[in-house]
Amino acid sequence: MQHYPALFEEAIRKNHAVFISAKCEVWYSGQVESYLPLGDRVILIKDDGVMVVHQPQGNNPINYLKPGATYSMTLNEGQLFLNGNNIKLKEFMDVKVQKIYAMHTQKLEDGQSIQVAGTEEDMAQMIMEKPSLIEAGFKPVAQEEQTKFGYIDVLGVDKKGILTVVECKRNQADFKAVEQLQRYVERLKESKGITEVRGIIAAPKIQSGADLMLKEKGFTFVAVKPPKHLERFNRNQKTLDFF
Amino acid sequence: MQHYPALFEEAIRKNHAVFISAKCEVWYSGQVESYLPLGDRVILIKDDGVMVVHQPQGNNPINYLKPGATYSMTLNEGQLFLNGNNIKLKEFMDVKVQKIYAMHTQKLEDGQSIQVAGTEEDMAQMIMEKPSLIEAGFKPVAQEEQTKFGYIDVLGVDKKGILTVVECKRNQADFKAVEQLQRYVERLKESKGITEVRGIIAAPKIQSGADLMLKEKGFTFVAVKPPKHLERFNRNQKTLDFF
DNA sequence: GGGGAGAGATGCCGC
């Protein structure tokens, strides 16, 4: 155990990432206070100060610190501690380590950003490009107009020229989506000084209760699925790699 | 590179966790489609099928698979691939590995649950135990009554005997909290067939706009901070460890 | 920095 603190401190100093597999207890104090009894965990510390503590199961880290935290590892009378703290956010992590199974430190280089297709924004973009997905005669207005009235996904006019707010949801729309749509419609009526504004929810599906609420308020549901296709050059890249 | 697939497959077969540090590209297809260009990443695969892919910075994994996914590693004409798929959820991850810097596999044992203090539920519990935090004369009703009217944090009567809904927020309350409170109040009025029900938001602070909305609707804000103290035996445990 | 909203949100509980 004696050599771990020196190895750890050197890795931190060099801005290396640190991977630790250990049997440990974990205390966290910050937004809340928490205690995790003794067990095996995987700990990852990144070069921006992020720390995640994972149990052997589960999607999410059981404990974590946000970017900007600093770390130290100390051995005191045979007891190993790993301490992290984010002074600005007043968050503290204390790990009492009973046994380190493995520790790996390494510089990681990565400047890449992920490309994602199928988000709500992609849905809005698709509707802007093909307004007939909403209904015949629907015409989106310029995108710059949108922000002036709030975070409206697509603003347009229907075939009769009535101002229409379209709220997109990439998954099933719920009653909160209906409330959100209503807020936008009310805001638009006040802002423009008009009495008639239509509201449309565009989503793959809608909850039955939300559909009732929608109809009560005089709004409309339109079934639209988010597009899930990355740009062609990526698809080709993947295809070429695989076949 | 040749020995990695055998090591990996054996680890998966034995239900070991797998840690990999690698230079790679990542494709994901499922809820959305995504592509992450070549760079250094840390990959963790847990024994329940969870996979997380981390870039050198940032709180969250850049890609992940949920519990139940299965994995294989293959070397084909000198090209290493790590593939994961969750058949039930129709989610797929493909990692094209250019270089493995390190790989560690190990059985992890952990059956512990985290204890957390300072959540919204803790706030509600604190108010149940000390109702004067809300106002003089406030009396909570039995906890069993709560669920019948929805997810009401604390239901009680004020000093005049008027039914009162308390909605707790552990952080600053916003206008959505006000809308939520209003839903509960409306639901209670209908359900009980009464016309007067009070609404109170208990939180450390409230947004100025939300406070306006609150007053418009005739509701009240009470400043309450969530309790952040773990049970005594844990505090003592920590104290004893540290001093 | 505050406010508003999305996220491949996740996770929990209750029906």
Place this chain on the structure above:
DNA sequence: GCGGCATTTCTCCCC
């Protein structure tokens, strides 16, 4: 399974 809601939510964008 759906529904409603909290989360140490996190993240992004805009004012």
